[in-house]
Amino acid sequence: MNMQYGNQQGRRGMGFGGIRWWVLLLFAGYAAYYWFSNRVDDPLTGEKVLIDQSITPDDEKALGLQAWNELQQTEQIVPPSDPNARAVKEIAARLIAKIPQVSDALAAEHGMQAPHIEKTFDWDVNLIQSEQVNAFCLPGGKMAVYTGLIPVAQNNNAMAVVMGHEITHALLRHGAQRMSEQKLAQMGQMAGAMSGMDQQQMQAVMAVYGYGRALPYARKQETQADEMGLMLAAAACFDPQEAIPLWERMGQASGGQAPPEFSSTHPNPGTRIQNLQALMPKAMEYRKKFCETAQ
Template structure:
């Protein structure tokens, strides 16, 4: 009896066709601050709609601080930063909320929906420190990192399905081994490095925003030093979605003179 081939090329070819279709269907985006070009997995309108939905869900499950000096500070910083965002912020309906939480965090959803947790205020220490955080998060939204992650994940998913279909004649343990190796390669070789690159780009764009808004850029360096000092035990940088705090503040020190030249300070 003729033995069936363990590897099938049909699913791989179909995956390649699907990848090509996904590639040409996607739109391109060039970051106006860094000049980096990328491809996106969704339109800006789709991003904005998802951002609004996510913002409403977060606020419905959180204790929103309605008034007080911290709220006024967060609004002030947001306004100064938003005022210097260029064409990359077109179509955004900017909103900002302060949420009562011990979590040291903040984020900006697509479409300009900013959430700051009270837990990050002691680490920020001052207005420029807060501008560091908020500028970084705004930069994720204006750089369209969410849509880019959708594109990257979509490409990986298509490739994985192609591989899975091509090895279906292997026994289950062999399939798991092959898919595990390829999945780890995609995670550590594609997705995590892209995530770290997004963080570094958001650092650069956020620094540009805060400097253009008139904040002292050295406070950005000091903020990440404080984050490094209070940070919990973190995984090695290669296995993390974020670069190390030390990497960030050293890179920011290098970027400050370049951005000064760019904005004419």
């Protein structure tokens, strides 16, 4: 008796679990091409980073300005005459003034020249009335500090460390890097959908990508911002050693509610403190070299 295999029409090219592996291979090839053709050297960190060549600093600046205008309409801005608002603006001015020197010094460490994209920035900083313990700097130089950060920072030195960190995200073009990484992730999702993966398989693949690539990459960006931000604060005559008690207070402010590091976009406070302690001799050298008058 012959076994009835049924009609195999329509299953050609299908593999285990009904997945079209040739589709995945095609997308993998394109993703590899995209990866290698958009890798550039970052003079400020000495590392190769992924930045889509179609995303220019002007594009980032336009997106930053759009977000800034929307923020102005939705958030409560503290008046410029407020003493805390004035203090934040003064800290920002001191940090911004040292960007050229710090950028040149960091790039020289890697045998490269700094890109100085800060020359195109239209700097502005606002203090926002909010309980959030947060601050950010958008591409193009628009900065915001939330009043909830003030009692945790406690002093101008610690505030400068935080603001230097946020400024660095913009200088290192971390926004463009995240957009490029997201494009890779979207390629993967499209490949999975076209290959016949079911929802459970897609979720498993994206979880592997998240834990194995996306989250570690985000934590690496935070570490890079910590380093350059610390150097900026030191060069601007702030005390970089205030970064250690700052992150101790940040850990206390989170109330132990932070997720485990492996599942977070940020290093935990303990890891940050270790990294910053290791960087402290370098920061003190930057302070000695670039701080003309200790304040």
